[in-house]
Amino acid sequence: xxxxxxxxxxxxxxxxxxxxxxxxxxxxxxxxxxxxxxxxxxxxxxxxxxxxxxxxxxxxxxxxxxxxxxxxxxxxxxxxxxxxxxxxxxxxxxxxxxxxxxxxxxxxx
Amino acid sequence: xxxxxxxxxxxxxxxxxxxxxxxxxxxxxxxxxxxxxxxxxxxxxxxxxxxxxxxxxxxxxxxxxxxxxxxxxxxxxxxxxxxxxxxxxxxxxxxxxxxxxxxxxxxxxxxxx
Numbered sequence: 066x067x068x069x070x071x072x073x074x075x076x077x078x079x080x081x082x083x084x085x086x087x088x089x090x091x092x093x094x095x096x097x098x099x100x101x102x103x104x105x106x107x108x109x110x111x112x113x114x115x116x117x118x119x120x121x122x123x124x125x126x127x128x129x130x131x132x133x134x135x136x137x138x139x140x141x142x143x144x145x146x147x148x149x150x151x152x153x154x155x156x157x158x159x160x161x162x163x164x165x166x167x168x169x170x171x172x173x174x
Numbered sequence: 175x176x177x178x179x180x181x182x183x184x185x186x187x188x189x190x191x192x193x194x195x196x197x198x199x200x201x202x203x204x205x206x207x208x209x210x211x212x213x214x215x216x217x218x219x220x221x222x223x224x225x226x227x228x229x230x231x232x233x234x235x236x237x238x239x240x241x242x243x244x245x246x247x248x249x250x251x252x253x254x255x256x257x258x259x260x261x262x263x264x265x266x267x268x269x270x271x272x273x274x275x276x277x278x279x280x281x282x283x284x285x286x287x
Contacts, residue, residue, distance in 0.1 A: 099275070108178070108265045108278030109209075109217060152217075160205065160230045160272050161219035 069153045074169040077147075083140040085168055087153030090134040096157040098129060100138045101164075102149040109152065109164070112138065143172045176200045178279035180266050186285045187256055195251045195282045197266030206249045207267040207276060208241065210234070217265070223249065224272060256286045 070088040077083040089098065099114040113120055113127045115136075120127045126139040140147055152167040179198045187193050199206050208220040221231040223241050240252045249268075253260055263283050267276040 097273075103217070106211075106263060106281070108267075108280050111275040111277060114275060156273070158273070160207070160222035161232070162209075162217075162276060163219065164209075164217040166216060 069155055069165055071151075071153050071165065071168045073166065074171070077140075077143045077170060077172050079145060079172050079174050080142055083143040083147065083170060083172070085138040085140075085151050085153075085170065086135065087138070088135045089153070089155045092133050092155050093157065096155050098127065098133075098136050099154040099156055099162065100125070100127065101152045101154065101162070102147075103152070103167070104146075104149040109162075110149075112151075114156075143170075145172050145174060148172045178266055178268055178277055180264075180279040180282050182282060183280070184283045184285070186287065189258060189286055190255050193253050193256055193284065195253075195264050195266075195284070197249045197251075197279055198247050199249055199266065199268030200270075200277060201247070203268035203270050203277075205229075205269045205272050205274075205276075206241075206243070207269075208251045209265045209267065209278075210262040211265065211281075212259075212262045220251070222272075229272070253284075256284075258286050260284060261286045 100112040101109040103109045115127045129136045150167040181196045206223045211217045221235045222229045238254050242250050263281040265281045266279045269276045
């Protein structure tokens, strides 16, 4: 699976959009981009995934660049409960998810 | 909303003892997984399981580990002879199909003394 690069941490103001970047320059054509988050040692929580097209669900939006070398997870209106570690994972034909260090997002009131 | 459950939430055991961690995956899911997270470290994949067989395993998943689906609802991880370094949070996950999104349980904290 392709390696991902995320900033180690970022702050966000409550009520504002949080834009979380991820670089995956070695992604190959059949690999998906997945986003998970982990709130304080709880089990990782699935957020969203995509292949080429932008995706949106009730939690977030995923914007993937046309060359697929990077993506951005958007939390449209961050709340204090969105404080978590966010993981960007590129996944091909494996069953496993390979977690990195992720981005620690702190939402401030 | 269906969820993955795990028991116990915390297990303390002595080095050399056997432990069994239990998970109830989401009922219509066919693929099951175990991950672990040592305190302060990354979440690491251990094993995936489908149709009563291991489909993929990591280097961590050595002969000390085994998995089983003893009935139609439970999925277990057994560690035969625990070591201090097995102390970690163990997460069970399930997915409807093999490459779908995985849904994680709340974890079992295993402490080996």
